[in-house]
Amino acid sequence: MASEAEFLDGYDPSAYERLTLAVDLVLLGLSGGSLAALLLERQAHPHAGRWALPGGLVGIDEPLEAAAARVLRDKAGLTQAHLEQLYTFGGLDRDPRMRIVSVAYLALLSERAFAEALAGGSGLVAATLDVPWAGEAGGPVTARAAGGAPLPLAFDHAEILALAVLRLRGKLDYSEVGFALLPEHFTLRQLQDVHEAILGAPLNKPAFRRRMLDRGWLSATGLREAGTSFRPAELYRFQRPR
Amino acid sequence: MASEAEFLDGYDPSAYERLTLAVDLVLLGLSGGSLAALLLERQAHPHAGRWALPGGLVGIDEPLEAAAARVLRDKAGLTQAHLEQLYTFGGLDRDPRMRIVSVAYLALLSERAFAEALAGGSGLVAATLDVPWAGEAGGPVTARAAGGAPLPLAFDHAEILALAVLRLRGKLDYSEVGFALLPEHFTLRQLQDVHEAILGAPLNKPAFRRRMLDRGWLSATGLREAGTSFRPAELYRFQRPR
DNA sequence: ATAATAGTGTCTCTCAGACATTATGGC
DNA sequence: GCCATAATGTCTGAGAGACACTATTAT
Numbered sequence: 001m002a003s004e005a006e007f008l009d010g011y012d013p014s015a016y017e018r019l020t021l022a023v024d025l026v027l028l029g030l031s032g033g034s035l036a037a038l039l040l041e042r043q044a045h046p047h048a049g050r051w052a053l054p055g056g057l058v059g060i061d062e063p064l065e066a067a068a069a070r071v072l073r074d075k076a077g078l079t080q081a082h083l084e085q086l087y088t089f090g091g092l093d094r095d096p097r098m099r100i101v102s103v104a105y106l107a108l109l110s111e112r113a114f115a116e117a118l119a120g121g122s123g124l125v126a127a128t129l130d131v132p133w134a135g136e137a138g139g140p141v142t143a144r145a146a147g148g149a150p151l152p153l154a155f156d157h158a159e160i161l162a163l164a165v166l167r168l169r170g171k172l173d174y175s176e177v178g179f180a181l182l183p184e185h186f187t188l189r190q191l192q193d194v195h196e197a198i199l200g201a202p203l204n205k206p207a208f209r210r211r212m213l214d215r216g217w218l219s220a221t222g223l224r225e226a227g228t229s230f231r232p233a234e235l236y237r238f239q240r241p242r
Numbered sequence: 243m244a245s246e247a248e249f250l251d252g253y254d255p256s257a258y259e260r261l262t263l264a265v266d267l268v269l270l271g272l273s274g275g276s277l278a279a280l281l282l283e284r285q286a287h288p289h290a291g292r293w294a295l296p297g298g299l300v301g302i303d304e305p306l307e308a309a310a311a312r313v314l315r316d317k318a319g320l321t322q323a324h325l326e327q328l329y330t331f332g333g334l335d336r337d338p339r340m341r342i343v344s345v346a347y348l349a350l351l352s353e354r355a356f357a358e359a360l361a362g363g364s365g366l367v368a369a370t371l372d373v374p375w376a377g378e379a380g381g382p383v384t385a386r387a388a389g390g391a392p393l394p395l396a397f398d399h400a401e402i403l404a405l406a407v408l409r410l411r412g413k414l415d416y417s418e419v420g421f422a423l424l425p426e427h428f429t430l431r432q433l434q435d436v437h438e439a440i441l442g443a444p445l446n447k448p449a450f451r452r453r454m455l456d457r458g459w460l461s462a463t464g465l466r467e468a469g470t471s472f473r474p475a476e477l478y479r480f481q482r483p484r
Numbered sequence: 485a486t487a488a489t490a491g492t493g494t495c496t497c498t499c500a501g502a503c504a505t506t507a508t509g510g511c
Numbered sequence: 512g513c514c515a516t517a518a519t520g521t522c523t524g525a526g527a528g529a530c531a532c533t534a535t536t537a538t
Contacts, residue, residue: 017302018260021343060259060341064332088330088345090306099302101263103330189517206519207500214499224509230515231508431490448492449527456526466536472488473535 022102023067024055024157026086026164027076029114030181031126034197037143037161038076038109038117038124039151046096047154051127051143053161055102068105077120082108082180087163094156104160106167108180127151131165131200138166172198176217179238187225187233188212216241264344265309266297266399268328268406269318271356272423273368276439279385279403280318280351280359280366281393288338289396293369293385295403297344310347319362324350324422329405336398346402348409350422369393373407373442380408414440418459421480429467429475430454458483 027038039051054075058067064085072078086104094100109117117124127143141162143151153161171177172195181194192208212218219239224232269280281293296317300309307325314320328346336342351359359366369385383404385393395403413419414437423436434450454460461481466474 019263019300019302021261021263058261058332058343060261061334063334064330064343067332085330088306088327090300090309090345092303092305101300101306103332187517204501205517206502209518211500228516229510231510231517233517429490446528447490448529451491453527470489471537473490473537475490 019099019101021058022055022100023058023064023071024053024102024104024160025068025071025075025107026053026104026161027072027081027107027109027114027117027124028164028168028181029109029126030111030194030197031114031128033193035129035131035165035200036114036126037129037164038114039127039143039153040075040123041125042154049152050154051125051151051157052154053104053157054124058103064103068103068107072107075122076107076117076124077122078109078113078117081113082106082177086160086167089156089160091156104163106164108168108177110181110183112183129161129165134201135199136166136170138162141165168198173211176238176240179217182238185221185223185235185237187235188218189233191236261341261343263300264297264342265300265306265313266295266344266346266402267310267313267317267349268295268346268403269314269323269349269351269356269359269366270406270410270423271351271368272353272436272439273356273370275435277371277373277407277442278356278368279371279406280356281369281385281395282317282365283367284396291394292396293367293393293399294396295346295399296366300345306345310345310349314349317364318349318359318366319364320351320355320359323355324348324419328402328409331398331402333398346405348406350410350419352423352425354425371403371407376443377441378408378412380404383407410440415453418480418482421459424480427463427465427477427479429477430460431475433478 029036029038038054040054042048042050042052054071056067056071056074058064062070065083068083072081072083084106086106088101088103090101092099094102114126118126125145127145130142130144132142133139139162140158143153143161145151168177178191178194178198182190188209191212192203192205195208196203217238218236221235221237223235225235226232271278271280280296282296284290284292284294296313298309298313298316300306304312306327310325314323314325326348328348330343330345332343334341336344356368360368367387369387372384372386374384375381381404382400385395385403387393410419420433420436420440424432430451433454434445434447437450438445459480459482460478463477463479465477467477468474
């Protein structure tokens, strides 16, 4: 979109052989205290029987964000989720059928949204994520069924999933993404559980509390959790600072 | 790339109206001790007379990375630069001619590469960047000509430029991007100058030295800078840790 | 010797980890 | 009163900012 030659090339829509653009969504939530993704089993070739991220093609008159939101709605039945662009995958042989460039989005689901998507008859299945590396080192991620069996992933979706986990870990302590996985009211222990699940490592309780409260993101509701057989914890709410 | 309907849609290349995919490069380097970008003045409409990032359309048989490298070569005459994907811009009205989705790349140039691109007859002009926000707050960025006059940017390129600066600032202290702007051998003072230019704020000398040396990224060469009228500083080299 | 910057020693402050202790609600 | 967990106080060590001081080279 800069030189004259390209201007002319680009100006006549039929004069240029175009590729196909898609969006793929990494739907992440918590399942049984550990990080999990929602996947679809592919019925048709290529990669039939393997597991794929829900995705869809981007319409000619559709903004990228809108395409991602549409996939979230149509494939997972959800209208509310933290959605952010992750990375664009543009290798030649991602899909054996044709050239498809895909913009990957990270979608973070609250426990309720996660359950809703699973129950919605969408065919989505929860896969817990096995992350064998610590910190932000990066590396492969294994998706496992409830029983523990590895789920082979279609296309380059293992790579996309791994990048999603890396991004999530990286943003966790300086951004608000941690709250996207929690309900509106939550205890500090729940917040810590979320962080520990994402980081894959235990955290120090007093230090965690101090850090979170000092951030100014939390406002106490005065309410307390119910149903415990011991001292109930205070419920907090996320509040965007100022 | 997931459901059956989309599979069929996507399988016949002529059955689907395709958009155009481009790459745009944010070429950043240092000019006169401050952060600067290389821009091209648009000759034709739309946005004639405004300033644009160098870019190009992505070929149907061309990986995204290769397209970025091609633009770097053809538009700036460079074969060596730190190149990393920044973000994909996919709004509907980015370009008034037609729907163009653009994958933005961040290219970091050493002082030598920066000068080479300027001298290569490519038409690129150095614009110093005026960043009116501190830290990683984010916000608009103004490109200015050598005299200080603001250069109006074409399309959504002001937004892309701002995101590039934000990304660079964010990655500076935990990644190796700072070294991409330096020659192979450099002094600690030069490294600090680079960091200060990117952050737009002065840094504490002893603390900066300690941090950098403790990272394990630097290896002393035993050589010293030449041409000073005072004590010459030791020259270091960047060495990927282990 | 002087000038000018390279390079270091040290104090302090902040902040996180570790651990122990106190507080509190349900039974 | 007992239990289990919430919530907090305090010690310690790592690391950064501030500032002063020493080292070294060209002239």
